[in-house]
Amino acid sequence: MTDKRGKLVVVGTGLRTVGHMTVEAISWIRMADRVVYVVGDPVAEDMIAALNEKSESLQTLYSSSTKRIDTYNAMVERVLSLVREGLTVCAVFYGHPGVFVYPSHEAVKQARAEGFSAVMLPGISAEDCLFADVGFDPATTGCSSYEATDYLFNQRPTDPASALVLWQIGILGNEGYSPMGRYETPLMPLLIAKLGRFFAPTHHVAVYEAAVQFGCRPRISWIRISGLATVELSAASTLYIPPGAPTRPDAQVHAQAVAMGIPIGGD
Numbered sequence: 001m002t003d004k005r006g007k008l009v010v011v012g013t014g015l016r017t018v019g020h021m022t023v024e025a026i027s028w029i030r031m032a033d034r035v036v037y038v039v040g041d042p043v044a045e046d047m048i049a050a051l052n053e054k055s056e057s058l059q060t061l062y063s064s065s066t067k068r069i070d071t072y073n074a075m076v077e078r079v080l081s082l083v084r085e086g087l088t089v090c091a092v093f094y095g096h097p098g099v100f101v102y103p104s105h106e107a108v109k110q111a112r113a114e115g116f117s118a119v120m121l122p123g124i125s126a127e128d129c130l131f132a133d134v135g136f137d138p139a140t141t142g143c144s145s146y147e148a149t150d151y152l153f154n155q156r157p158t159d160p161a162s163a164l165v166l167w168q169i170g171i172l173g174n175e176g177y178s179p180m181g182r183y184e185t186p187l188m189p190l191l192i193a194k195l196g197r198f199f200a201p202t203h204h205v206a207v208y209e210a211a212v213q214f215g216c217r218p219r220i221s222w223i224r225i226s227g228l229a230t231v232e233l234s235a236a237s238t239l240y241i242p243p244g245a246p247t248r249p250d251a252q253v254h255a256q257a258v259a260m261g262i263p264i265g266g267d
């Protein structure tokens with residue numbers, strides 16, 4: 001044990017480490033006593049190691065025989081054990097560290113509960129890249145964003161006049177870990193049927209994979225919803241479903257606004 005109080009700073013690499021990592025994140029990685037990281041690509045690992053030699057991967061905690069939630073809890077425990085030693089720990093996750101990342105939020109929560117200082121800094125997420133690459137502005141029609149398995153098993157609101165983003169489409173229904181990043185998705189027909197309640201089966205959707213290396217191009221595969229049964233997916237796939245119906249104005253609010261003498265577009 002050192003006599004220094006521990007501190008946790010959680011940062012993201014963005015999707016493309018070379019280019020997306022913020023100056024703030026780089027500074028914390030440099031300054032930390034210890035760096036732990038969960039990043040998918042070797043370029044990011046090299047960059048982190050070059051910034052701070054006292055860095056270790058938590059990726060090694062994954063195994064095909066362990067449920068993902070157990071691996072995540074082991075990651076939290078490793079981070080907390082270093083903070084309890086009184087160290088300033090920088091935990092690095094790819095993308096935005098707080099977007100679809102259970103161990104980052106849990107580590108911050110637990111560190112604060114134990115009286116340590118803990119902060120999370122924002123990063124560039126896959127959805128941020130999607131908006132840029134696919135050319136969709138969520139301000140136009142709105143956009144809902146769900147984890148694919150959560151969306152399938154729960155009654156999440158779906159507005160066919162808005163865009164829908166389903167994360168983790170390539171690991172639909174999986175709780176485990178595949179070292180090769182390829183998963184069986186036997187529940188896909190159920191998801192296709194559920195999406196069919198809101199969108200035509202011929203509606204075109206995009207399987208999206210942002211480029212993770214500088215100068216590379218994203219994968220954007222436009223297919224019909226029914227094509228989800230056969231299209232190749234990976235753990236890095238995100239599904240983008242553009243609006244499939246016109247926006248329905250709220251007639252009641254329009255009438256109320258008009259009665260107030262406030263002009264509304266089209267009225």
Ligand SMILES: C[S@@+](CC[C@H](N)C(=O)[O-])C[C@H]1O[C@@H](n2cnc3c(N)ncnc32)[C@H](O)[C@@H]1O
Pocket residue numbers: 015093094095096097098099100101124125126127166167168169170208209210211212235236237238239
């Ligand atoms: C555990 S979440 C991590 C998200 C990450 N923290 C972020 O900010 O984007 C993993 C999911 O993010 C999405 N994702 C990760 N890498 C991606 C990429 N290169 N292109 C598109 N989506 C990606 C996929 O939906 C994937 O299943």
